[in-house]
Amino acid sequence: MRWPPWRRPGLAAATVILGIVVSATPLGKDWEQDFGLTWLFRLRGPIAPPQDVVVVTIDQESSARFGLPNNPRKWPRDLHGRLVDRLKQAGASVIAFDVMFQEPRDPAGDKVFASALRRAGNVVLFEYLKKEILPTGSESGAELIIEQRIPPVTVLADAALAIAPFALPKVPVKVSQVWLFKPEAGDAPTLPMVALGVHTQTSHKSLLALIERLDPTAYERLHRKLIETGEQNRILQAVRLLRALFLSDNSLAKRLTARLSAAGEREIRKQDQMLALIAAYSGRNSTHLNFYGPPRTIETIPYHRILDAAPNEYDLAGRAVFVGSAARLQPDQRDGFYTTYTQETGLDVSGVEIAATTFANVLEHNAIRPLAPAWELLLLAIWGLLLALAMRRTPGGWIPVVAFAIGGVYLTGAFIVFAGFNLWVPSVTPLLIQLPVATFGGILWRYRDMQRERENIRRAFGMHLPLSVVDQLARGIDDFTASTEHAFGICLVTDAEQYTTLAERLEPAALKKLMNAYFGALFPPVRKHGGVVADVIGDSMHAVWASGEEKPELKRRACAAALDVLAAVDAFNARNPEYRLPTRLGIHCGELVLGYVGAADHYEFRAVGDIVSTASRIEALSKQLGTRLLVSDTVAAGVSGFHLRELGRFLLKGKTRPLAICELIGTRDSVTGVQEAMCATFADALTAFTAGKWSQALRYFEAIEREHGRDGPSRFYLELCRRYVAHPPSADWSGIVELQSK
Numbered sequence: 003m004r005w006p007p008w009r010r011p012g013l014a015a016a017t018v019i020l021g022i023v024v025s026a027t028p029l030g031k032d033w034e035q036d037f038g039l040t041w042l043f044r045l046r047g048p049i050a051p052p053q054d055v056v057v058v059t060i061d062q063e064s065s066a067r068f069g070l071p072n073n074p075r076k077w078p079r080d081l082h083g084r085l086v087d088r089l090k091q092a093g094a095s096v097i098a099f100d101v102m103f104q105e106p107r108d109p110a111g112d113k114v115f116a117s118a119l120r121r122a123g124n125v126v127l128f129e130y131l132k133k134e135i136l137p138t139g140s141e142s143g144a145e146l147i148i149e150q151r152i153p154p155v156t157v158l159a160d161a162a163l164a165i166a167p168f169a170l171p172k173v174p175v176k177v178s179q180v181w182l183f184k185p186e187a188g189d190a191p192t193l194p195m196v197a198l199g200v201h202t203q204t205s206h207k208s209l210l211a212l213i214e215r216l217d218p219t220a221y222e223r224l225h226r227k228l229i230e231t232g233e234q235n236r237i238l239q240a241v242r243l244l245r246a247l248f249l250s251d252n253s254l255a256k257r258l259t260a261r262l263s264a265a266g267e268r269e270i271r272k273q274d275q276m277l278a279l280i281a282a283y284s285g286r287n288s289t290h291l292n293f294y295g296p297p298r299t300i301e302t303i304p305y306h307r308i309l310d311a312a313p314n315e316y317d318l319a320g321r322a323v324f325v326g327s328a329a330r331l332q333p334d335q336r337d338g339f340y341t342t343y344t345q346e347t348g349l350d351v352s353g354v355e356i357a358a359t360t361f362a363n364v365l366e367h368n369a370i371r372p373l374a375p376a377w378e379l380l381l382l383a384i385w386g387l388l389l390a391l392a393m394r395r396t397p398g399g400w401i402p403v404v405a406f407a408i409g410g411v412y413l414t415g416a417f418i419v420f421a422g423f424n425l426w427v428p429s430v431t432p433l434l435i436q437l438p439v440a441t442f443g444g445i446l447w448r449y450r451d452m453q454r455e456r457e458n459i460r461r462a463f464g465m466h467l468p469l470s471v472v473d474q475l476a477r478g479i480d481d482f483t484a485s486t487e488h489a490f491g492i493c494l495v496t497d498a499e500q501y502t503t504l505a506e507r508l509e510p511a512a513l514k515k516l517m518n519a520y521f522g523a524l525f526p527p528v529r530k531h532g533g534v535v536a537d538v539i540g541d542s543m544h545a546v547w548a549s550g551e552e553k554p555e556l557k558r559r560a561c562a563a564a565l566d567v568l569a570a571v572d573a574f575n576a577r578n579p580e581y582r583l584p585t586r587l588g589i590h591c592g593e594l595v596l597g598y599v600g601a602a603d604h605y606e607f608r609a610v611g612d613i614v615s616t617a618s619r620i621e622a623l624s625k626q627l628g629t630r631l632l633v634s635d636t637v638a639a640g641v642s643g644f645h646l647r648e649l650g651r652f653l654l655k656g657k658t659r660p661l662a663i664c665e666l667i668g669t670r671d672s673v674t675g676v677q678e679a680m681c682a683t684f685a686d687a688l689t690a691f692t693a694g695k696w697s698q699a700l701r702y703f704e705a706i707e708r709e710h711g712r713d714g715p716s717r718f719y720l721e722l723c724r725r726y727v728a729h730p731p732s733a734d735w736s737g738i739v740e741l742q743s744k
Contacts, residue, residue, distance in 0.1 A: 013394060013443045018386035021436040022379055030431055035178050038430040039290075039370075041413075042420045043342045048295025052362045054201070056094075056321050057302045057355055058085070059328035060101070064305035074101045074327050079111040079158075081309075083118035085325065088308055090122040093319030096200035098126045098193055098361075100168060100326030100354040103154035116161035126196050127154045129165040131187060149186040163200060164238040168193035168357055170339055177339045177351075179290045180360050182282060183245060191241045194360035195282065199241040201322045201365070205275035206240060209258075212276070213247075216257055220247060248284040255284035278367040290370035292363050292424055296343045297351050300358050302328065322361060326354025372426045385412070385432050386440070393444025398452065405441040409433050489548040491594040492560040492637065493617040494533070496524065496567065497625075498583040501541035508581075516581055517541070523574040524585075527566035531559040536596075541583070544614065548596060554640040560589055561644055561666055564631055588621025589633040589666075619654040620663065623741065627665075628714020635662035645673040647681045649715050650688055653740040660738045665715065680710045687719065692737030696723040696730075 024030040065072040068081070082099070089097050106112070119125045130152040151167060153159045167184055169192075170177055183189045191199070199206065214221035224243050231239040248254055258280050262273055282289075294300060303316060305325070329338070329349070338350030351359075363369040373381065389408065396404045412432055419425040498520070505513055521543065525535055528545045537544040547560050564587050575582040594611035616634070624632045627649060638646050646664040653660045667673055667681075687702030700723040706716040722739065 013440065013447055014387050014390035016443060017390050017436050017440045018383050020439055021382040021386050021431050024435050025378060025382055025428060025431045030435075033430040033434075034428050036176055038428060039178060039426060040342045041429060042417060042426065043293060045413075045417050046421045048299055051294040051300045052366050053301075054321055054365055055300060055358045055362045056318060056323050057298075057300050057328065057352075057358050058089075058305055058308055058323055058325045059302055059352070059354070060305050060326065061329055063330075064307075067304075067306040067310075075105070079103070079107055080114035081111075082325075083111075083115040084309055085305065086115070086118040086122050086125060088311075089318060089323050090118075090124070091313065092308075092316060093321075094124070094323045095320050096124050096126065096197045096322045097122060098128075098197040098322065098324045098357065100128050100193065100324060100357050102128060102130055103158050104130050104152050106155050112155065112157050116157045119158065119161035119163075123163060124200055125162050126193060126200060127158060127162045127165045128193060129153050129167045131167045131169050131184070133186075149184070151187055151190070164196050164235065166191060166193040166196040166238070168353070170353055170356060175340065177291070177341045177356060179288045180356065181288050182285075182360070182364065183287045185287055189242075189245065189287070191238070191245065192360075194357050194364065195241060196238055197322055197324070197357075197361055198279075198282070198364055199237045201361075202275050202279060203237070205272050205279060206244075208272055209244075209276050209279055210240075212258060212261060213254075216261065217251070217254065220251065220254075244279075244283045248280070252284075255280050274367070275365065278365055281367055282364045289360070289363060290372060290426065291341075291356065291359055292368055292370045293341065293343050293351070293359060294362070296345060297328070297349055297355060298330075300355055300362070302355070322358075324354050324358040324361070326352060326357070328352035328354055368424050370420075370424050370426050373428065378428060381427060382431065382436070386436050389436055389440035390443075393440045394447065396444065396448075398445065398448040401441060401444050401448065405437060405444075409437050412437075489550060489594060489596060490552045490556075490591070491546050491548040491596075491611070491613065492556055492589060492591040493594065493611075493613045494528070494543075494545040494560060494564055494567075494587060494589045495614075495617040495621045496543045496585050496587050497621050498541040498585050500583060504581055504583070516578070519578075520574060520583055523570040524567055527563050527570055530566065531563035533560065533563055542618075544617075546594070546596070548594065552591075554642075557591065557637050557641045558643065560591075560637070561633065561641060562669075564589060564633075564666060565668060568630060585630070586621050586624040587631045588617045588619070588624060589631075589637050590617040590620055591634065591637050592616075616654065616657070616661070619657070620661075623652060623654065623663065626741070626743075627718050629665050631666045633664050633666050635664060638664045638666075643670050644668070645670055645677070645681075647684060647715075648688065650692070650719075651738045653738055655741050655743055676710070680706055680713070683709075684713075684716065687716070691719060691723065694730075694735070694737075696726045699723050700727065 025034070060074045060077065062072050064070075068077075070077055082101075086097060119127075131149040132152055133149050149167075149169075153165050154162070159165055167187055167190060169181060169184065180194075181192050182195050183191055210221065210225070213224070224247060227243055228236060228240060259277065262277055262280075308316065329352070338352055339356060341351045341356070344350050372378075392404055392408055393401055413429060416427045416429050419427060504516070508516065520541075521538065524543050528535055528543075531547075533545045533547050535543060536546045545560075545563070547556050549556050567587065568585070571583065571585045575584070590613045592611065592613040594613055596610075620632050620634060624630065629649075632649070633646070635648075645667045647667055649663045649665055651660045651662045667677060683702055683706050687699045687706070690696075690699035690702060700720065703716045703720045703723065706713055707720070
C-alpha cells in the first residue's frame, strides 16, 4: 500500500513513540527538571515576590557586627530572644526559625529565648529529621527507611507555638520541589505549612465555619479533637486534622470551592486565602517551587539590622518572618541548595529562602503545576504528529527553517502558559528529542523521495538516452548542447523487412503494440553486451559501443550482441507468425562523436560520424546479398571466436573508398562442417572473381548452389559473373564491386 505523504506513519510513529518513551524514563524527567524548568524560569525572569513574607538572615555581615562566628549554632540564644521580641513588637504575624536548636546551650540564654517565645506566642521552630535504615528481616533483604523526628531542646520546644520539620536534599540534587506534608514523618506538616497556619488563623476559622455549614458531622469530629488539644499545639493539630479530613473526603474540596466561588467579592483577600488553604490540604504531599528570582529576591533583612533599627524602621505588621542562615557570597554560604537560580559564582538559594518561597507559593496559590501525566502524553503525541506532518509537507531546503520556526512557536506557547498560568509543560523532550528526530527524519525522507523521483526520471530518460548521459544531465551541466564525446565506436544498424506492409495492414494502436514488443526483443541483447541504444527510427535501431581507444573486446561484444539480436528476432517471429519481421543487421566501426544534435528547443542525443551512415549502407547491402548480418573488415579485424565469411570489396552508394565486407555467420563452435566447406568453396570462387576469371568463378558459385542450396552471396555473384562474361568491365578493373543503389 502506498501511503499519501501526510498519512505515511513511519516518521509520525517514531516521533510520537520516542517522545513518550523518553518522557516516561527517569532520565527524561531529570532533563525536564534540570534543563526545561530552568529555561522557563530564565525566560520568564524574576517576578515581584509577595509582600506577606520577609527573610531575616544570619549572615557574615551580622556575625561581624556582633563579633560572633558565622555559624548560627554558635550564636547565643538570648540574642534570638531579643530578635523575637523586636519582631513581635513590629507586628510579625508568624516567626519561623530555620535554625537547629537540638543541642542544649547556655541555660540562661535558653531561658531568655524561651521566655521570648512564650511572650510572642507565634513562633515555629525547626524540627530535625534523622533518616534511619532498618532491616525488615525478610529473605529478599529489603530495608525500611524511617525518619526520626528530633525536636529542639525541651525548654525551647515547650515554649514555641509549634515545631515542624523541613527536609531538603543536598547538592548535587537540584531542588525543584518541596514537601508540604512529610509522608515518612507520619504526613507531618512542614515548617512552611505550619507557619502558614499561624499566619492565616482568621482564614482558618472562616474555613472551619464553612465546613460546619457544608458537613456538620465532619466539623463536629474535627472541632472536638481541637478542643481536646492544648493551646500550644492547636495550630499544628488544626493543620493535621484539616489535611486528614480533605484526604478522607475527595469531594469536600470541590464543594467548598464552589461555595466560595458563589460568595461574591466580599472579603476577597480572606476568600483567596481560604481557596489557597483548600488547594494545599487537598493536594499532593509535595509542590514544585515557583522561584521569584535569584537569591535575596524575597525581601531580605540582615539579622543585626532588625536589632539595630528604630522601632518603626521596618514595616513587618501582618507579615510572616523566616529566620535562617544565608550569605551574599558563595564562600560564606553554609546553608545553600542547588536550584534553578544557583548563580555562576556558585551562590545557591538558602534553605530559609526556600522555606519562605514555599510559604509564599502556597499562600498565593501560585506554585508551579506540572502537566498531568495523561495530558503530557497527549501533548507529546499531538506534537509528534504535527511535527511529522510539517516535516513531510515541507520542501527539503525549508525543513530546518520550518523546524526552527515551529520550535519557536512551541517554546513561546510553553513560556506563555508558564509565565501566565504557572503551568509547566515539557520542553526538553519536544524540542531536543522529538523536533530533531522529526527534522532529521523529514530530511532523510525528503532525500529518499528525491532519490526515488530522480531514479524515476533517470529510468524515464533512460528509455530515450544512455544512462551515462542521463546522469550527466542530472548533475546539472549548464550548456549540455556543447557537451560532446569523441571516441572510437562501433555502430550496429538494424532494419526490419515487411514493416511497410504491416504498417498498412495494422491499426496504429496495434502497430505500436507490435513494434514495442519487437524492440523489446532487440534492446536487451544490446544492453546485455554493454551497448547503448542511440536511436530508433521507424523499424530501425541504431546501437553504439564507444570507448576512448580501439579495443578488440568492444568489437567482440558488438558481434555477440548482433548474434543475440538475430536469435531474439527469430524468437519474436516464432511468437508472432502472422506479423513476422525478418531483420538485417550491419556493423561498422571507426571514429564518432556522441552528443546532442538539433536546434532551438529540440535536441536529440545520438552518435554522429561516417560510421553511422556506413553501417546503414552495410545493412542495406545485406538486402542485395541476401544475408542477415554483415560487418566491415575493420570490425572483423582482431576479433576471435567467430566464424566470418569474406564477401568481397564493395564501393557503397555515396562512398568514395571501397570497403571489404564479411558475413558474420556465428560463433566458432556453432558452425558445422558443411558450412565450413561451403565457405571454403566461396573463398575460392571470390578469389577467381577478383582475379577476373569470371568463368571459373561462375563454376564455383554454381557448385555452391548445386551442393548447398540457395545462398544469397553466391546468387549475387552468379549474376555478376554472367554479366561480366558477356560484357567485361574496363581493363583497370580491380575486383571492386561498385553499387549503384543503397
